[in-house]
Amino acid sequence: MDTLKPENLPEHLAVIMDGNGRWAEKRMLQRIVGHQKGVETVRVIVEECSRLGIRYLTLFAFSAENWLRPKTEVKALMALLKKYIRAEIARMMQNDIRFNVIGNRADLPPDIDREIQAAMDRTANNRGMLLTLALSYGGRQEIVTAAKTLAEEVAAGRLSAEAIDEKMLSGSLYTAGIPDPDLLIRTSGEMRISNFLLWQLAYAELYFTEVNWPDFDRNELARAFRDYQSRERRFGMTSDQLRKESA
Ligand code: IPE
Ligand code: IPE
Ligand code: MG
Numbered sequence: 001m002d003t004l005k006p007e008n009l010p011e012h013l014a015v016i017m018d019g020n021g022r023w024a025e026k027r028m029l030q031r032i033v034g035h036q037k038g039v040e041t042v043r044v045i046v047e048e049c050s051r052l053g054i055r056y057l058t059l060f061a062f063s064a065e066n067w068l069r070p071k072t073e074v075k076a077l078m079a080l081l082k083k084y085i086r087a088e089i090a091r092m093m094q095n096d097i098r099f100n101v102i103g104n105r106a107d108l109p110p111d112i113d114r115e116i117q118a119a120m121d122r123t124a125n126n127r128g129m130l131l132t133l134a135l136s137y138g139g140r141q142e143i144v145t146a147a148k149t150l151a152e153e154v155a156a157g158r159l160s161a162e163a164i165d166e167k168m169l170s171g172s173l174y175t176a177g178i179p180d181p182d183l184l185i186r187t188s189g190e191m192r193i194s195n196f197l198l199w200q201l202a203y204a205e206l207y208f209t210e211v212n213w214p215d216f217d218r219n220e221l222a223r224a225f226r227d228y229q230s231r232e233r234r235f236g237m238t239s240d241q242l243r244k245e246s247a
Helices: 020-026 031-052 064-068 071-094 110-123 139-155 166-171 218-229 239-246
Strands: 012-016 056-063 098-102 130-137 183-186 205-208
Touching: 020 031, 031 056, 031 071, 031 218, 056 064, 056 071, 064 071, 064 130, 071 098, 071 110, 098 110, 130 139, 139 166, 183 218, 205 218
Parallel strands: 012 056, 012 183, 056 130, 098 130, 183 205
Antiparallel strands: none
């Protein structure tokens, strides 16, 4: 197997962590056991990304649409989330990781929101990897929220409609200040975006694997990175142009 080229790792990796439920169901276990195993994978992957020098890691943990799941599953997921954030702060401090959340935080139970705020405050001065959890997150909702913010600025006379450009819209999203993902990984064999980072994924490389999230590990991550390193990112140009540019 080729080794990874450290100079060509994604600066920003985004992951749709899918397949916890199926992992459990295959083993005749409750879906929540799959979510518990999934949290262990989060620990491993966060630490590995930080070790490899990835600057931004964004994990889709709970979508705006996931509120439609059975109440018992939603409750169990929220409880797991609270436990995870609380338990991880020490490890984030050790690894110099800054913690961040994107999504509609107003939807989250207040005790979880407090836990999030505490973790963000504690890790605010860390300078290593930025770990972002997408919680109650929907890409379309994010774009609508940004459009409203800009419309209000225009209505108040502080901004002209003419001045709105891509940079300004990007800066009005939850991800303001974070570069777009270079690579998106989705586990469990589903090949869809499910309303994740719609705007930001415009030029991301997409990587899909059949492996369910609880079985995803360092080797699978390395496999995804190797695949990424074999891609040519053309951004609309020709191969020839790219060769000349890098020469
Ligand atoms: C991903 O696993 C975790 C969340 C969406 C919270 P799923 O729970 O979607 O697992 P499957 O897709 O049903 O197997
Ligand atoms: C996407 O997975 C959301 C998360 C991984 C948190 P889903 O399992 O909710 O996506 P769909 O419903 O299969 O598209
Ligand atoms: Mg799923």
